[in-house]
Amino acid sequence: MYFLLSGQAASRTTGAVDDVMLYITAISLLLLVGVTVTMIYFVFKYHRKKGHKPVDIHGNIWLEIIWIGIPTILVLTMFYYGYLGYKTIREVPEGAFEIEAKARMWEWQFDYENGKSTDTLYVPVKTPIKLNLESFDVNHSLYIPAFRIKEDVIAGRINYLAFTADKVGTYDIACAEYCGLKHSMMYSAVVVMPEQEFASWYEVDSTKVEPASEMAENMETN
Amino acid sequence: MHQEETNHHSTGYGTYILVWLALIALTSITVTVAGIDFGMVALAIAMLIAAIKSALVINIFMHIKYEEPIFKVFLLVSGFTIVVIFVLTFLDVVNR
Amino acid sequence: MANGTIAVSEKSFYEESTNKHSGILAWLLTTDHKRIGLMYLYTISGFFIVGVILGLLMRLELIAPGETIVSAQTYNTFFTLHGVIMIFLFIVPGLPAIFGNFFLPIQLGAKDVSFPRLNLLSWYVYMIGAVLVLVSLFLPGGPIDTGWTFYIPYSVRTGTNVSLAIFAAFVLGFSSILTGINFVTTVHRLRAPGMGFFRMPLFIWSIYSTAWIQIIATPIIGITILLVILERAFGVGIFDPALGGDPILYQHLFWIYSHPAVYIMILPAMGVVSEIIPTFARRTIFGYKAIAFSSLAIAFVGYLVWAHHMFTSGISDTARIIFSLLTFIVALPSGVKVFNWVATMYKGSIDPKPPLLWVMAFIVLFSIGGLTGLVVGSLATDIHLHDTYFVVAHFHYVMFGGTGTIFFAALYYWFPKMFGRMYNIKLANWGVGLFFVAFNMLYFPKFILGYMGMPRRYFDYLPEFTDLHVISTVGSWLMGITMIIVFGNIFYSAFKGPKAPRNPWGGVTLEWHTASPPPLENFHEIPTVTREPYDFSQLEEMNDESK
């Protein structure tokens, strides 16, 4: 599934999710093609024009067992695989770098431990990050498609989202929970920087809000 | 479908009055018990008593005892549904 | 299968009425289940077209990023209304209220449902709900803009007419409950002599299972909606986090109904499939009991999986894992059905007339929808795909490709019985073919969009998504043309089509034993059932009778 987004996996979770996707899709495709081809084959083979006499077959207990049994095994493996991927997504490694991500209609705000506050998320590469999600008004959802992760930002509670970016670059952050008029414009970005660069950015003594990413600006003026 | 079929049993005025007395008695028990501090068990006792009371009402006042078996099956289905909803919701709530 | 059912056809139910009135009043005051079914058909089709036009407008807006034809607020009300109309006015009541009403009593060999007046009341309640939806559009405040899920706290904060619109959903739910009660009672009390549970056609089994979900699940949405209305009116604090409420509890309550509701939508459709395949393969159904019980199983297991809509909402990890597991289990009974249907074609004598073609389209489209349901049922992938176009694609495949397709299949299967006329077969074949192409063009790109990270309920989108959106929009135009052909054929034939015989397809369930259209009390004499539902050895006998 990597082909869908250009480039290699942007984070650990990207690969984990894509693998599960590939697995389920492959099995599903097999089943789908199997069912469709069999059906169409029967329609031609037993077409009324050919004058077969229909045979009343009431059922076959073994067949029923097979087509309950095999799919059961298949879906259990799908579940398990999905569960493994999910663990990768939810586990917060010891000593993760914590950032408060706050949502309001219709913008994001990221507060760092040292008091820095930005509207774009800056993180060091290859470092586990934990975002604590908090809402000022209604529900939102912090979604980073490139990392294949999202978690709702629910009013009145604090959810979390964890990730480790593997590749330097800038990735979109979207809001994935409907939150009113400008829900579709509630974009921001996560800027993944080399560790050094991040450290020097982080140390610059400034609490002023950085300018929004270009993306967010473009969307706003639309 | 004739009347006799639905009007079968031998419930008399007396039975109803007895059941009513039992309901009143259970009510006073539950009120009294609530006055004593049982901590966590209190809720369980209160619910147990409420369950006994409703069993009485359903069985005798509402005649479920004397209806066709399918009615009891229905009752089980709806009771079961409630249990399912509670259990699965609490699966989330308790573990949050 | 039956004896003594030769309808000495004099008057059809169109010519005879349950009341003294004539003209429109004869319809509005009727207690005849067939007329009520038709009244549902007309009104529900009407709302379907409204919903579909909203869909078309949405596609037009989405043909390019930025504002194209409507403003963001209008777009938000569009998808909300599209969702509300499609779910509460079209697809939930659709098959049971139209075809269930019309054919359940006939297939049971009964004169009517258990509570005919209640049946009429359900239709009025439905209409009241529908009118309330429409009224909510025009009151100050404007049309509701919350999405059809009405999530708290947005639905408490927004100034649009949320209360009235969701109250309409409450009323519609009431109608749904009344229909469900009526059908369960009818199945238990009014089966013709000789018709044990295992001689019931599978359509009845599916309607019966559906009716149970309607009874057991709908009250939950009722109370949830009432709570939202009270929250908006008085600030009672049940859901509003500002007052101590829990928005996630709202989501639980909402989905406790709304997940089972998706099986209210699909089960009757599966029942219709189980009718059509034997008729056109002219052999008995494969695995009767497996299909019958899988309906009950779906109704039951469908109750255990609701939180798969909440995998990213912050419910506990334990809950996510168990709900994901249960979600995978719910796919099994659907699989059983699919496999048995295909097996029913084995060694049949297959005549691919339009109803069967619709069913074949259904099997493919529903399988795609269902199998992608597994993708979103898996925890890892759903975290990524939740609230993206992938989900939008999934549910259009199961709802429109599943139930919608079967809506047409049922219409094309039972049309001769309901209207006593026949439609143009060739045009009908074209309709199915075009539908299949248009459908995939319209919705398949949405899977890819979703995987690329396009969230749903988006008025505006990033430029890289444009191409796929354009394909989808063009698909919607093709779909529009298809719909005109499909509906046009039916509409024309209802007035001008050639007279249909009693049994045009060679079906054997009870409805094919009576006249087309049936007389007022369905049969001149209550039939006695002596065979299984799909026993085609009686076909020749039947043909002789009708001569």
Next chain:
Amino acid sequence: MSQSNQAAAVDHHVHRDDVGAKMGMWLFLFTEVLLFGGMFLAYAVYRFQYPDQFKLAALELDTTMGTLNTIILLTSSLTMALSILALQKKNKFLSIINLVLTIFFAFGFMVNKYFEWSSKFSHDLYPGSETMLNKQDGEIVFFGLYYIMTGLHGLHIIIGIVILLFMLVFVSRGSVTHDNYVKLENSGLYWHLVDLIWIFLFPLFYLIH
């Protein structure tokens, strides 16, 4: 049961199916149970989240009033059941007396409820009031639930009164009789359900200490 049902019924011109009617009523009652079930679920979740605040808030409720109403309602259930039984035994007079008593108790319940609510209101305890907004979250939720659940229950009592008044007319006019009383029986079922719900509401709101 399946075979015989209809066979017996067909030859009657107008087909009457009392078991069917009762079945419909029971199914309807299940929907009521689930309607309240949703509320009880909300109650359970919040009681779990705010155990102490629920206790605190419940102190404001008047246990005596609640107990009194419980007894009234249980007694009305008795008179309801007696009314049906009396009619079955062809004692129309006793049936009417008991029906009137049932309605009387129902009114009594509502009067009691009225005083209870109005005393809350006079203490400025209602959703959105100033006193209320100054309370802790759990207490606000408790009162929200209290008003909605007892309010919804009260609404059912009022509907019940209307139904029972109709029954009173039917029984006195003789359209509900000892061999055709399924309407009265179904009204009874409804009435007992209202009682049943109260059996649970009572300890959950009035008896938390």
